Amino acid sequence: MGLLSVAGVVAGYSAADEILKGVDLDVEAGEIVAIIGPNGAGKSTLLKTVAGLLRPKAGTIALGGQRIDGRPAREISTLGLAFVPQEANVFARMSVAENLEMGGYVDPRGAKHKIAALLERFPMLAEKRRQAARTLSGGQRQILAMAMALMVEPRILLLDEPSAGLSPVAAEQLFATIRAINREGVAIAMVEQNAHEALAIAHRAFILVDGRNSRSGAGAALAADPEVKRLFLGA
Amino acid sequence: MTEIAQLVLNGIIAGTILAVPAIGITAIYAVLRFPNFAVSSIATMGAFAGYVANVSFGLPAAAAILVGFLLAGLVGVVSDEIVLKPIRRNGLLAAAIASVALTLALENVVRFFFGNDLRSYDLPIARDWRFLGLRIGPQQVENLAIALIAMAAVFLFLAFTRMGKAMRAVADNPMLADIKGINADTVARIVNFAGMGLAGIGGMLIGLDTSIDPLTGFRAILSIFAAAVLGGLGSVPGAVVGALTIGIAEELSLLILAPPYRSAVGFVAILLVLTLRPRGILGERAY
Numbered sequence: 001m002g003l004l005s006v007a008g009v010v011a012g013y014s015a016a017d018e019i020l021k022g023v024d025l026d027v028e029a030g031e032i033v034a035i036i037g038p039n040g041a042g043k044s045t046l047l048k049t050v051a052g053l054l055r056p057k058a059g060t061i062a063l064g065g066q067r068i069d070g071r072p073a074r075e076i077s078t079l080g081l082a083f084v085p086q087e088a089n090v091f092a093r094m095s096v097a098e099n100l101e102m103g104g105y106v107d108p109r110g111a112k113h114k115i116a117a118l119l120e121r122f123p124m125l126a127e128k129r130r131q132a133a134r135t136l137s138g139g140q141r142q143i144l145a146m147a148m149a150l151m152v153e154p155r156i157l158l159l160d161e162p163s164a165g166l167s168p169v170a171a172e173q174l175f176a177t178i179r180a181i182n183r184e185g186v187a188i189a190m191v192e193q194n195a196h197e198a199l200a201i202a203h204r205a206f207i208l209v210d211g212r213n214s215r216s217g218a219g220a221a222l223a224a225d226p227e228v229k230r231l232f233l234g235a
Numbered sequence: 236m237t238e239i240a241q242l243v244l245n246g247i248i249a250g251t252i253l254a255v256p257a258i259g260i261t262a263i264y265a266v267l268r269f270p271n272f273a274v275s276s277i278a279t280m281g282a283f284a285g286y287v288a289n290v291s292f293g294l295p296a297a298a299a300i301l302v303g304f305l306l307a308g309l310v311g312v313v314s315d316e317i318v319l320k321p322i323r324r325n326g327l328l329a330a331a332i333a334s335v336a337l338t339l340a341l342e343n344v345v346r347f348f349f350g351n352d353l354r355s356y357d358l359p360i361a362r363d364w365r366f367l368g369l370r371i372g373p374q375q376v377e378n379l380a381i382a383l384i385a386m387a388a389v390f391l392f393l394a395f396t397r398m399g400k401a402m403r404a405v406a407d408n409p410m411l412a413d414i415k416g417i418n419a420d421t422v423a424r425i426v427n428f429a430g431m432g433l434a435g436i437g438g439m440l441i442g443l444d445t446s447i448d449p450l451t452g453f454r455a456i457l458s459i460f461a462a463a464v465l466g467g468l469g470s471v472p473g474a475v476v477g478a479l480t481i482g483i484a485e486e487l488s489l490l491i492l493a494p495p496y497r498s499a500v501g502f503v504a505i506l507l508v509l510t511l512r513p514r515g516i517l518g519e520r521a522y
Contacts, residue, residue: 051414074416083414091407094400102404106416108397148415 002026003187004050004081004156009059009069011049019045021211022059025189027156032178032188034202034219036195036232041208043191044086047158050189051083052076064155078106082149086160086191089145092134096125096144099133103148111151118147139170143177150181157181159190163197175201195232199223207232237368242486248375250462250482251382252444256437256455257462257474258389259430265406265469266426269327272334273314274434274459276341278452281307281435282442283345290357296374299356300381300439307435308428310341315427338453345449353446378440385436389429389471402426406469434459454498458485461501465508467515476516480504 006025012018019042027033035043048054050061052073061069068076077083091099100115119126122143128136133144142162149157162178163171175197182188192198199205202219207228215222222228260274285303288294294302318337323330361373393399405412405422413419437459438452462481466473485500492499508515 053410053414073414074418077414077416085411085414088408088411091404091411093407094403098400098403102400102412102415102417105397105401105404 003029003064004189005060005062006046006050007060009046009049009056009061011045011054011056011059013045013054018057019211020049020056023208023211024213025050025206027187027189029155030182030185030187031203032182032190032201032219034195034198034205035189035191035208036193036198036205037208037214038231040210042211043208044160046208047083047160047189047191048085051081051158053083074106077152080152080155081158082152082154082156083158084142084145084149084160084162086162086164090133090136090141090148093132095130095132096136097129099144099148100125100151104151107152114151114153118150122147137170139166139174142166142170142174146177146181150186154186156187156189159188161191161193163192163194171197196223239487239490240367241369242489243483244369244371246483246486247479248371248379248482249444249486250479251379251386252437252440253455253458253462253482254475254478255382255385255440256434256459257466257478258386258471259433259437260459261463261466261469261471261474262389262402262426262433263430264463265471266402267323267327267330267423269323269330270334270460270463270468271315271319271430272331272456272460273311273319273337273341274431275452275456276338276345277307277310277314277431278434278438278441278455278459279345279447279449280310280341280438280452281432282438282447282451283349284435285439286354286356286442286447290354293357296356296358296439296443297377297381300436303435303439304432305435307438308432311427311431311434312424314341315423320423342449342453349449351449353448355446356443358443374443378443381436382440385433386475389433392429393471398422398425457498457501458482461504465504465515467517470515470517473515473517480516 004027008022009020010018010022011020023046037043049056052071056069060067063079063081091102100118101111104111104114119129124140125144125147136144163174166174178188179201199219199222205219205222206216207214256274256278263271281303284306285299288299288302289296314337319330319333322333358374363370363372393403401417402422404417405419441455442451458481462478463474465480466477481501481504485497488497488500
């Protein structure tokens with residue numbers, strides 16, 4: 001039994017549409033799993049469903065053996081799963097320090113310590129701790145969004161296209177940060193457009209096409225697969 | 236010249252008082268995204284609750300106003316829970332319209348208990364102070380102080396308390412607030428209590444200056460709403476700037492307009508803002 005196991009999940013934004021048509025996904029403790037696929041394949045929908053923002057119509061989602069499907073997002077966030085949305089993932093009009101505090105809202109005990117530790121770890125955030133989050137660059141904002149998620153000391157971090165819209169340099173730094181977070185034992189499931197980078201750092205990957213699982217396997221193996229190369233890596 | 240200075244002074248005092256209910260309506264808007272016009276009758280209710288505490292129970296004005304705050308806040312929470320919250324699910328415009336109906340109903344609740352007569356608070360009689368040719372009443376100074384204390388409390392609450400920050404987070408990004416575990420229903424109840432409580436304080440402050448009747452809040456709602464819109468609906472500092480602007484403009488309008496036309500200032504301000512700068516003077520900043 002993995003840390004996160006998703007089985008046969010069907011979900012969509014309204015009663016009529018099914019974006020996910022029966023998706024499986026599993027993430028073991030401490031690993032990085034990439035979810036890649038063409039636009040509209042349902043990658044972001046999958047993360048939103050796991051995080052509790054969408055209610056699955058069928059299938060099961062379990063975190064550490066405990067069923068979480070159908071539970072509201074704010075309950076799931078107390079169970080060690082932190083979701084970082086792709087856009088609007090910080091409180092734009094609040095300061096960096098306040099954003100961190102809100103990141104740990106569910107568990108205010110020791111928040112001061114955790115904020116101090118995160119500011120030490122990300123000196124850029126310490127420098128801008130009093131600035132409103134809207135003044136940060138795209139890459140800085142992603143770092144802040146991840147730091148906010150770390151406030152709850154999650155077992156697993158769900159990242160929705162963390163490198164979207166970033167310059168290559170900023171994306172490089174971001175992936176380095178993701179790897180560093182993972183080395184501390186936090187499992188990561190991330191949706192990425194940048195399949196190259198994603199497969200390079202992922203232990204395993206799942207490919208979604210049209211709301212269904214297409215391929216899955218070790219990141220390096222998928223990256224070497226000729227068909228995957230042709231479809232997703234532009235080779 | 237002295238006349239203008241006197242009008243500006245009166246305007247600053249009126250504007251500071253106006254800022255209190257304007258902060259209430261703008262804070263509720265920031266979290267719930269609809270203008271709650273029940274502010275008008277709930278301000279009246281606060282004024283009457285303070286009246287009962289002051290005249291029937293002999294509390295001084297500054298203590299009676301706390302009673303006004305508590306009752307108005309309570310009516311705000313209960314009426315939202317029973318009337319507006321179910322309607323909000325059908326859209327925010329529906330909720331805004333329902334709040335107009337709610338305010339009419341609440342106004343008549345006041346009328347049922349107190350009738351239509353004008354009533355005055357039991358205040359010590361005091362001579363106006365004079366300086367540099369300007370006049371100011373001790374009660375006006377007390378009202379100004381109460382309004383400033385209420386505003387300072389709001390700013391401290393929003394800047395430093397966990398709930399105040401959670402409120403700003405919901406106003407800023409409701410979906411992310413939900414992910415982070417902030418309970419939007421709790422935040423909504425607290426913003427309703429505090430916002431409507433501020434309206435109650437505003438109603439009583441207006442009454443302390445003149446007298447009260449079931450239409451006290453209704454007569455002020457245009458200026459209150461104009462202040463909130465002018466500063467940027469949803470922005471607390473904006474409501475303060477907007478209220479001072481409206482307060483001073485209303486007083487200065489007396490130079491060229493007969494007093495009954497004073498309320499035109501609010502209309503003109505709303506029209507100008509919506510035409511020229513719909514986001515308001517400060518734009519929307521949650522605090």
